[in-house]
Amino acid sequence: MRLAMVVTGGLHPGGHEQVVPSLLALFSRLARRHEVHAFALRHLPRATTYNLRGFIVHDLGRPSAPLGLGRWAQALALRRALKAAGPFDLVHGFWGDPAGLLAARAGRRFGIPAVVTCDSGEFVSRPEIDYGSQRSARGRSAIAEACRLASYVHVCTTYMKDLAGQHGVPAAVIPIGTTTPGSIIEGEQTRNEPGVFAPRTKSEPGILRILQVASLSRVKNQRLAIDAVAILAKSLRVHLDLIGEDTLGGELQAHAVTLGLANRITFHGFVPHAELPSHFTRADVYLQTSLHEAAGVSVLEAASFGVPVVGTRVGYIADWAPGSAAAVDGRTPGAFAAAIESGARDAVGQQMRAASAHRWATTHDADWTAAQVEKMYGDLCGSRIRPPA
Incomplete structure (x- = not known):
């Protein structure tokens, strides 16, 4: 054709x-x-x-x-x-x-x-x-x-x-x-295969690393992620990695400083797609805070690496919850902090959701x-x- x-x-x-x-x-x-x-x-x-x-x-x-x-x-x-x-x-x-x-x-x-x-x-x-x-x-x-x-x-x-x-x-x-080249199985990058999944090994024991890959914008709503981290930081060692072009002129960075989170959040800016795998391998949770997503390709990429997904009930997360993703209905920092902490404390349930999402993402590549x-x-x-x- x-x-x-x-x-x-x-x-x-x-x-x-x-x-x-x-x-x-x-x-x-x-x-x-x-x-x-x-x-x-x-x-x-x-x-x-x-x-x-x-x-x-x-x-x-x-x-x-x-x-x-x-x-x-x-x-x-x-x-x-x-x-x-x-x-x-x-x-x-x-x-x-x-x-x-x-x-x-x-x-x-x-x-x-x-x-x-x-x-x-x-x-x-x-x-x-x-x-x-x-x-x-x-x-x-x-x-x-x-x-x-x-x-x-x-x-x-x-x-x-x-x-x-x-x-x-x-x-x-x-x-x-997506074309993400592998899932992470015990720290090793392997080729994606439907159904091939094993529990992830934490890259930094004792630290909960949260990742989001999206342009910093109103619709992606990263302020919600920052405010949730402020709550989590009161009881957990937590770090948020935000990857994406800044369209808000430094507004979110200033907000993080105001909350005393400068050492808890890394704003990476734009990262080439080929360099994203190293960030997915470090992440313990992928967090979506968007007010709207028609789909959410970064959610697919996270799932293909076996990263558990938590986020707003839009796009793929709406389709996958509850079996393959944790959807958060209350769009408040407290609701997101509670969902992230609940997943961290229920490792078995979180890994089951991650395995299901991994199968879906690697099948629908x-x-x-x-x-x-x-x-x-x-x-x-x-x-x-x-x-x-």
């Missing part, structure tokens, strides 16, 4: 920074059997085309126009690029707006099936943090049009499918798996995802499939 993927960005030619690892893994696997072209709407400052891990990237160079016509400029640039590189069997937009909407419109224009992946805030409204497409008329209209025009709406979790259903959108669930997506494409395209060039 000849496949057109539409993304906002996340496919930097370097292949390490400014990338979305899960999409990079999916596209590169599909490219082993199909001709894959990815169209980036607003990443690099100048339009350029390059090869990346077996597929072709057409960066549109941030097309823009005055008087609020930026979306029109993106649509025009995408149509021209699709026509120049085509014809294609199918177009797939990742995230409902703008990529999903423009992909769905292009599908109608070129008479080909269009898939829209909703894997962000498409079906939520959190006005208190300026988050979610449903908080504005324009956002609601964009998501409704994208889903109406799509041949197929795809989400990664049952949690997100239920949110879509509340807005009258039928969606199918295919998790986008990037190879599994590529096979499911390929089947979906084949069902949509049927006899119309064009051979790769």
Whole structure:
């Protein structure tokens, strides 16, 4: 098949920074059997085309126009690029707006099936943090049009499918798996295999290490993690590792200092994906504090390393609880501290949840995802499939 993927960005030619690892893994696997072209709407400052891990990237160079016509400029640039590189069997937009909407419109224009992946805030409204497409008329209209025009709406979790259903959108669930190279078995990194799991050995006996991998932002809500650590620190030796780009201008670091936690929390900033395994191997608990997650790829990565997962009942944690993750319903520091401490005291129960999550994550890995997506494409395209060039 000849496949057109539409993304906002996340496919930097370097292949390490400014990338979305899960999409990079999916596209590169599909490219082993199909001709894959990815169209980036607003990443690099100048339009350029390059090869990346077996597929072709057409960066549109941030097309823009005055008087609020930026979306029109993106649509025009995408149509021209699709026509120049085509014809294609199918177009797939990742995230409902703008990529999903423009992909769905292009599908109608070129008479080909269009898939829209909703894997962000498409079906939520959190006005208190300026988050979610449903908080504005324009956002609601964009998501409704994208889903109406799509041949197929795809989400990664049952949690997100239920949110879509509340807005009258039928969606199918295919998790986008990870490529994390191993689980940790008695301190040794081994290849992921479904069902291969053994209890983890603490890297630092006596210290409870808590990890979160996410951009520091309002929706990820790391302030809650910091406040929970402040409570835990009164009775436990605890350390919180926060990995992710800071979008809050040092606000959380200042909050940690105010609470006297400067020596209990490490703000690592951005860490390349290839360097994350060393952090997962040290962690005793992975903590999710997000106000919303459509899925939560870092939760998958933690699970594939056998790290027990605790967090808000959104995304994968909502799907997995109670058997494979500990979901916290009360979004207060006390509730999170209690959940973390309870898991630490019930080692057997926590390891059982971690083993179950590990089996799930390593079964639904990037190879599994590529096979499911390929089947979906084949069902949509049927006899119309064009051979790769």
